[in-house]
Amino acid sequence: STPTRSGRLYRLDRDGRLHELFDGIGVSNGMGFTLDRRGMYYTDSVANEIYLFDYDIATGALSNRRLFDRVAAGAGHPDGMTVDAEGCVWSARWDGGCLVRYSQAGEVLQSIPFPARKVSSLTFGDADYGTMYVTTALTDGEPAREGAGAGGLFRVRGVATGLPEFLSRIDAGA
Numbered sequence: 001s002t003p004t005r006s007g008r009l010y011r012l013d014r015d016g017r018l019h020e021l022f023d024g025i026g027v028s029n030g031m032g033f034t035l036d037r038r039g040m041y042y043t044d045s046v047a048n049e050i051y052l053f054d055y056d057i058a059t060g061a062l063s064n065r066r067l068f069d070r071v072a073a074g075a076g077h078p079d080g081m082t083v084d085a086e087g088c089v090w091s092a093r094w095d096g097g098c099l100v101r102y103s104q105a106g107e108v109l110q111s112i113p114f115p116a117r118k119v120s121s122l123t124f125g126d127a128d129y130g131t132m133y134v135t136t137a138l139t140d141g142e143p144a145r146e147g148a149g150a151g152g153l154f155r156v157r158g159v160a161t162g163l164p165e166f167l168s169r170i171d172a173g174a
Contacts, residue, residue, distance in 0.1 A: 009042065011060050021062055030081030030121070032089060033166045034104070041068060041089055045077045050091060068106050071096075080121025085129070085161040092119040092134070097147065099134065101160070112159065115149035124162020132156040 007025035010018050026046020033040050033055065040055040040062060048071040053062040068089070071078050076096015083089055088109065089102040097117045101110040116136035125131050138151030 007044075011062075013060065022065075029079050030091060032081050032083040034083070035087045035163075037166065041081060041083070043078045043081060043091070045079055045094065048073070048077055050078050050081070050089070069102065076119075079119070080135070082123055082162065082165075084124065085163050088160070090122055090132075090160070092121050094118050094120060094137075099132075110159075112156070114147070114154060116147040116152060118146060118150065123165070124160075129162040129164070130157060132159060132162070 006023055007028050008020055009022045009025055009028055010020055012018055026044050029043040029045045030050075031040060031042050037057045038055060040053045042051045042053065043049070044051070050068040050071075051065050052068040054064040055062060069078070071093075076093030076098070079092040079094040081089060081091045084101075087104045089104075091100050091102065093100060095117055096119065097114055098119060099112045099114070099122060100108055101112075103109050114134065114136060116138075118137040118139060120135045120137050122132055122134045125133050132155070134154040134156060136147075136150055136152055136154070138146055140146060143150050
């Protein structure tokens, strides 16, 4: 998005066609799918909201948008996200210096602080998906203001287990 134009969410189909799904977005960010692939989480960082949609795995269509969480003012902005092997949602907090883990019902289960104010995203990796890789940003060049770890990549083991990312409607064998 820009100051004069809001952001949008698009779906790119396998045949190359692009479909606008929603407009009026502040900043499109984290996306993740429920374990049964019937729901998709989506973050609008400017609105400080995470939504949950019904997701049609056959068509890629989204419907029934509802609020999953509204992040309180001063708690940072929800940014990148992923879903773990238990179906819990992990959301990075830009200007919040942490990761937040939610239950499938939207209850905060855990918060992990980082020595960086701008925690931007995370994913699970390694052969057992037992390691979380967490990205942070250093945007103003001042670690004293943004934290000693700003701009670093963090490796966190033993907190949760992830799954391979869901490749929506992609034929991995092609």
